[in-house]
Amino acid sequence: MIKNIKLFVNDNKKSFEVGKVVKEKLNQNGFNITKKNFDLAIAVGGDGAFLRMVKTNNFSNKPYYVGINAGTLGFMQEVKVDEISKFIEEIKNGKFAVDVIGIQETEVKHKEGNSRFCSLNEIVIRDENFRLLRAGISINKDEDLLENFVGDGILITTSSGSTAHNLSYGGSIVFPNFSTLQITPLGPINSKSYRTLPNSVIIPDHQKIIINPDNKNLMVTIDGENNIYQDVENITTEIANKKIKLLRFSHYNFPQKINEKLLSNEN
Numbered sequence: 001m002i003k004n005i006k007l008f009v010n011d012n013k014k015s016f017e018v019g020k021v022v023k024e025k026l027n028q029n030g031f032n033i034t035k036k037n038f039d040l041a042i043a044v045g046g047d048g049a050f051l052r053m054v055k056t057n058n059f060s061n062k063p064y065y066v067g068i069n070a071g072t073l074g075f076m077q078e079v080k081v082d083e084i085s086k087f088i089e090e091i092k093n094g095k096f097a098v099d100v101i102g103i104q105e106t107e108v109k110h111k112e113g114n115s116r117f118c119s120l121n122e123i124v125i126r127d128e129n130f131r132l133l134r135a136g137i138s139i140n141k142d143e144d145l146l147e148n149f150v151g152d153g154i155l156i157t158t159s160s161g162s163t164a165h166n167l168s169y170g171g172s173i174v175f176p177n178f179s180t181l182q183i184t185p186l187g188p189i190n191s192k193s194y195r196t197l198p199n200s201v202i203i204p205d206h207q208k209i210i211i212n213p214d215n216k217n218l219m220v221t222i223d224g225e226n227n228i229y230q231d232v233e234n235i236t237t238e239i240a241n242k243k244i245k246l247l248r249f250s251h252y253n254f255p256q257k258i259n260e261k262l263l264s265n266e267n
Helices: 011-028 047-056 081-093 254-263
Strands: 006-009 040-045 064-069 097-109 112-117 122-127 131-138 145-151 153-158 181-186 201-203 209-213 218-222 225-229 234-249
Touching: 006 011, 006 209, 011 040, 011 081, 040 047, 040 254, 064 081, 081 112, 081 209, 081 234, 097 153, 097 218, 122 131, 131 153, 145 153, 145 181
Parallel strands: 006 040, 040 064, 064 234
Antiparallel strands: 097 112, 097 234, 122 153, 122 218, 131 145, 131 209, 153 181, 181 201, 209 234, 218 225
16 A cells, blocks of 8 residues: 655746645545655656656665656656546555556676666667767677677667667667567678677667677766766676566556657647
């Protein structure tokens, strides 16, 4: 049963106003607003607010997560402003759906040691100075080579992140509860000298992607945050054992959401 709720409200006027309404309605329906030991975390804002919420909570699998869209596209934000009352009624009556999705876990071996981090959407690997990136991409072990990549960069996205940058670069949309990783090339080079896959490749969970770069100084972008690493030996990333629970409306329909967010002219 959901009783204790924490609100993560974006720092802008619209989000603040929506957050105030949400708080009032939750209190009226007998929910407790708290900062710890919460059953449900609600992000009020756009997709960035949702990402910050999950990261701030260290990708914990204990609470449910949901977003109320007070931003623009809001693909991760399940609830529209005019659906707040309906949403609260569903969680009050326990009539909601849940998607369990995998979290991307990445390790960068570099000059200063090993850096580990989680991401909800994606990582992007580029040369530190945006020169041409050359890197071997293998699956599970170095000798299982997929390709020797040459191009602007490598985007590795989760299923839930497949509708973000991945889609803009020609990657495939994947249902979020599949927990896959997708390798999407950025500006791949194909010539007499280089042969690089022009399309994305989808990898199932518990399969490790290994990047062995020729370029040693890299920029690795983790859910929009840039990190510079010197003398990189390799990067490994996978959907392993870490999961989080996304709360959905009982009538949640992913194909309808794709149509609404990406194809429909309606606001």
